[in-house]
Amino acid sequence: MGEVEAFSARRSKGCCHKTETTIVVTNKRVLLLSQRFHWGKPIYGAEESFHIEDLKFVSMSHIGLGQKEAQQTYNQLQAMLQARLDSKAGRHVSLFVAAAAAAAVAAAEAAAAVAAAAAAAAAAAAAAAAVQGLTPTRNLPAAAAAAAAAAAAAAAAAAAAAAAAAAAAAAAAAAAAAAAAAAAAAAAAAAAAAAAAAAAAAAAAAAAATATAAAAAAAAAAAAAAAAAAAAAAAAATAAAAACHQVKQ
CATH class of the missing domain: 1.10.287 (Helix Hairpins)
Structure with missing residues (x-):
């Protein structure tokens, strides 16, 4: 088998769903073991094995990990592969x-x-x-x-x-x-x-800036919607007051 390294990546979704993925790396192959749980009970399992040199062609998202966890796992495997090549x-x-x-x-x-x-x-x-x-x-x-x-x-x-x-x-x-x-x-x-x-680090900063800008845009849209609703309410109140005045006359 040669050198063997293993680490785990976990993803929780809500309070009842959880996915645990274990990555085992030998000197030639990478083995991905994914297990999904619902309220602590295993409901689904997946296994994927590929040659370590083909790591750059493999996507991690199809084994149950989210985008962030999949990217982190991919980066860890890439670093491990580069270290092995350097060694x-x-x-x-x-x-x-x-x-x-x-x-x-x-x-x-x-x-x-x-x-x-x-x-x-x-x-x-x-x-x-x-x-x-x-x-x-x-x-x-x-x-x-x-x-x-x-x-x-x-x-x-x-x-x-x-x-x-x-x-x-x-x-x-x-x-x-x-x-x-x-x-x-x-x-x-x-x-x-x-x-x-x-x-x-630059990619993470850009992602954070994008998320902040999106949140600001959403807040601005919500404020605009609230202002429009207030204007509509004011117009309705004005119309009601005018109608009431005409009725009194």
């Missing part, structure tokens, strides 16, 4: 850095082995030179050839050691670049989260 990316970068470090260590060990081989070749060359000093004159060309071959082997070993050192330096540079990329990705994720929070 997965961090684990991948950590594995890459560890692999690069292991490669650097292996390259250093190879360089040490090549250096040891070069030292052994140098010792062999020295031994060949010592033998050359004790060799009769007729064997001098062969001894010289052996010494030249030993020197060439030592030069090749030194070149291999230099190449291994260059590979180790390249691996270390790659590890440093990967660490810098991981830091940049974390900073970008933090900036995106802050921007999302700011956008959510």
Whole structure:
């Protein structure tokens, strides 16, 4: 199953209806369990399961939550998914850095082995030179050839050691670049989260302003209706008074 997280969202409607929704998130799927109650008795249940990557295509309102609760649940799931993606990316970068470090260590060990081989070749060359000093004159060309071959082997070993050192330096540079990329990705994720929070706050403020404006408009309409009713009542009273005056005359 992997990591499992769960949280609940509740919605009450009046004094007798209530909807409880439980969201269970595993490493791959999201499970929504919705239960409706009437005076404390369960009357309806619903279940919805979908892949966590398809979260952006799923609406929460069809499982019994209101618009506000559905939006809050959606935001929570989105934040959870983003955190998991960031964690997965961090684990991948950590594995890459560890692999690069292991490669650097292996390259250093190879360089040490090549250096040891070069030292052994140098010792062999020295031994060949010592033998050359004790060799009769007729064997001098062969001894010289052996010494030249030993020197060439030592030069090749030194070149291999230099190449291994260059590979180790390249691996270390790659590890440093990967660490810098991981830091940049974390900073970008933090900036995106802050921007999302700011956008959510702005949306909430706009919704509150809209609700306030609607309430003010409703109050103005009610006041206008009351004024119209008062004017109509005054006109009716005036007409009644005029009729009464005519009757008296």
